[in-house]
Each structure stands twice: as structure tokens, then as C-alpha cells.
Amino acid sequence: MTTNxxxxxxxxxxxxxxxxxxxxxxxxxxxxxxxEGPLRFSNLLRQIPGANKQSLSVALNELxxxxxxxxxxxxxxxxxxxxxLTDKGRSLLGVFRELEALSDNKNx
Amino acid sequence: MTTNxxxxxxxxxxxxxxxxxxxxxxxxxxxxxxxEGPLRFSNLLRQIPGANKQSLSVALNELxxxxxxxxxxxxxxxxxxxxxLTDKGRSLLGVFRELEALSDNKNx
DNA sequence: GTTAGTGGTCATGTTTTTCTGACTTATTGT
DNA sequence: ACAATAAGTCAGAAAAACATGACCACTAAC
Numbered sequence: 001m002t003t004n005x006x007x008x009x010x011x012x013x014x015x016x017x018x019x020x021x022x023x024x025x026x027x028x029x030x031x032x033x034x035x036e037g038p039l040r041f042s043n044l045l046r047q048i049p050g051a052n053k054q055s056l057s058v059a060l061n062e063l064x065x066x067x068x069x070x071x072x073x074x075x076x077x078x079x080x081x082x083x084x085l086t087d088k089g090r091s092l093l094g095v096f097r098e099l100e101a102l103s104d105n106k107n108x
Numbered sequence: 109m110t111t112n113x114x115x116x117x118x119x120x121x122x123x124x125x126x127x128x129x130x131x132x133x134x135x136x137x138x139x140x141x142x143x144e145g146p147l148r149f150s151n152l153l154r155q156i157p158g159a160n161k162q163s164l165s166v167a168l169n170e171l172x173x174x175x176x177x178x179x180x181x182x183x184x185x186x187x188x189x190x191x192x193l194t195d196k197g198r199s200l201l202g203v204f205r206e207l208e209a210l211s212d213n214k215n216x
Numbered sequence: 217g218t219t220a221g222t223g224g225t226c227a228t229g230t231t232t233t234t235c236t237g238a239c240t241t242a243t244t245g246t
Numbered sequence: 247a248c249a250a251t252a253a254g255t256c257a258g259a260a261a262a263a264c265a266t267g268a269c270c271a272c273t274a275a276c
Contacts, residue, residue: 014211015204016136023131025264028124041223052265057224078222078273091210096123098203103122133234149253160235165254186243186252 021066022092026051026059031096034069034089038082068092129174130200134159134167139204142177142197146190176200 022028029048033039044056060083063069068089074080130136137156141147152164168191171177176197182188 013136013208015207016131018207018211019127019131019136023124023127028121028127042221053224054226054266055264058264079271081223095203095206095210098206099123099126100121102199102203103126150251161254162236162256163234166234187241189253 018092021062021068022095024059024062025055027063028096030056030059030063030069031085031089031092034083034085035093038072038084039069040080040082063089126200129170129176130203132167132170133163135171136204138164138167138171138177139193139197139200142191142193143201146180146192147177148188148190171197 022031026048029051030039030044033044033047039060041056041060044060045051045053048056060069060071064071064083066088067086069083070086072082072084074082130139134156137159138147138152141152141155147168149164149168152168153159153161156164168177168179172179172191174196175194177191178194180190180192182190
């Protein structure tokens with residue numbers, strides 16, 4: 001028998017959405033590289049071995065949509081586009097740091 | 109041209125493995141409910157609307173395998189099985205707290 | 217005009233995850 | 247004997263994620 005107080009969890013809370021966003025393929029690498037400076041598409045392709053254009057494109061667009069990255073179009077000779085970590089994006093680095101700290105403890 | 113210092117990211121570090129483990133479907137809900145007390149399979153099915161047996165079973169087994177939960181078989185009248193949060197599992201709650209704090213800030 | 221670089225999109229196919237429904241084992245109750 | 251509850255497993259289908267290769271727009275050099 002189901003009592004009212006059994007239901008406590010929404011199917012998709014905000015924390016979970018955030019977690020999904022962070023854990024998508026190549027996302028952690030993107031974050032890690034973004035901390036070091038502006039990202040460029042073709043550089044990412046080279047820096048992340050195994051990644052493909054499509055997936056990177058999707059990942060970048062999702063992160064831009066969620067305001068973790070800012071897309072900056074530089075109208076210059078060969079046309080450059082830079083992806084920059086926003087304040088919101090930077091606020092997630094704490095989560096990564098926590099995760100790294102935890103996994104360091106567990107298997108040294 | 110690819111320079112040596114371009115390569116900085118391993119494809120699957122420990123932090124990322126942990127992230128994958130946490131972000132699996134129903135995992136956050138399982139954690140949240142586990143904090144409140146021992147989990148029972150049929151209760152989880154009722155408490156997490158939309159979840160199915162198979163996925164819950166897989167999720168629980170994965171968490172047990174990674175030592176986040178402990179499986180406790182109680183040989184009693186109708187046979188009970190309880191899943192309890194381990195110390196290792198409890199150590200991850202900080203990450204969830206971080207995530208919740210961040211998502212609270214962003215869309216109130 | 218052809219080639220090269222940057223920054224992609226698109227259609228398609230493959231792989232991985234997740235879901236569904238039927239079935240199982242064991243115990244208790246009627 | 248039969249139904250019900252607890253805790254699953256299993257095969258197969260459906261859905262989501264990921265990868266591949268072709269293609270497009272723009273600029274600049276040769």
C-alpha cells in the first residue's frame with residue numbers, strides 16, 4: 001500500500017540536471033581545459049583525443065545554452081570563435097575539486 | 109600542428125568515473141533516500157515514480173559493487189533486504205550538497 | 217579557380233541505456 | 247491448493263547517446 005509520505009523525490013530535480021550536464025561525454029575535459037583559457041574548436045579536437053566534431057559541437061552548445069560557457073565570435077582574418085568559462089561555469093569547479101579529492105583518497 | 113603540450117587530458121580519470129557513477133539514472137534519488145534510512149527494493153519502486161525494477165536493480169548493484177551501499181539480507185518471515193549507505197557513500201553527500209546549493213542559486 | 221584553414225551542420229548508422237512484461241524463488245496467509 | 251508479497255532475473259524492444267563521413271560558408275593565399 002502506498003502512503004502519501006512515500007513520495008519524496010521528483011523525477012528530475014535541479015541537482016540531477018546539473019549532474020547530467022557535467023557528466024556528458026567530454027564535458028569534464030572541456031571544463032578542465034576551459035579553466036586554463038579560452039577554448040577553440042579545432043584545438044579541442046586535437047586536445048581531446050578520441051572526440052569527434054559532432055559530439056564536441058553538441059557538448060559546447062549545451063554548455064553555452066546552460067550559461068556555463070560564453071561563445072565569443074571574433075571577426076578577424078580567418079574567423080575565430082572562443083568559448084569562455086562564465087561565472088556560473090566557474091562555480092562548478094568546486095564540484096570537480098570535491099570529486100577529485102574523493103577519488104584521490106580512495107585509490108592512491 | 110599538434111604541439112606536445114596540447115595533450116593534457118586523460119580520457120577517463122577517477123573523478124570522471126565517480127561522476128558517471130553518481131549521475132547514472134535514479135542514482136541521485138537513491139542517494140537522497142539512502143540518507144534517510146535503509147532502502148528496501150519495493151519501497152524504492154514506489155518512492156521513485158517512473159523507475160523500473162531492472163534499472164533500480166542495476167543501479168543498486170553498481171552502488172554496492174563500488175562500496176557506496178551495503179546489502180544486508182535479513183532472514184525473517186517474508187525475507188527482507190536492506191541497502192545501507194556506507195561511509196564511502198556518505199562521503200559523496202558533500203558533492204550533492206554542492207550541486208543543490210548551486211542549482212538553488214540559479215533558478216529560485 | 218583551386219587549395220587550405222576555421223568552424224561548423226546534416227544524414228546516417230552503430231552502440232549504449234533504459235524500459236517492458238513475463239517469469240522465478242521463497243514465505244505467509246486462507 | 248491458491249493468492250499475495252518481497253526481491254529479483256531475463257529476453258527483447260524502444261529510446262537516447264555517440265560516431266562517421268560528407269558537405270557547407272567564409273576568408274586568404276597561390
